[in-house]
Amino acid sequence: MKKILSIATIILTLPLSPAIAGDGIVVPEPSTLLLLGAAIVALGIFLFWKSKKGK
Numbered sequence: 001m002k003k004i005l006s007i008a009t010i011i012l013t014l015p016l017s018p019a020i021a022g023d024g025i026v027v028p029e030p031s032t033l034l035l036l037g038a039a040i041v042a043l044g045i046f047l048f049w050k051s052k053k054g055k
Contacts, residue, residue, distance in 0.1 A: 008039075008043050
């Protein structure tokens, strides 16, 4: 379970890595933010479903 979470964290931080590496704070593209939001929602649903299935 922790492995899935760590992989998800790496995937979620990948689009932000150029912004972090760049000069100061760079605002990500709106499409990147949308993709990030969708990934977070999908991860939330997946974790919720996994916890429900486990019971």
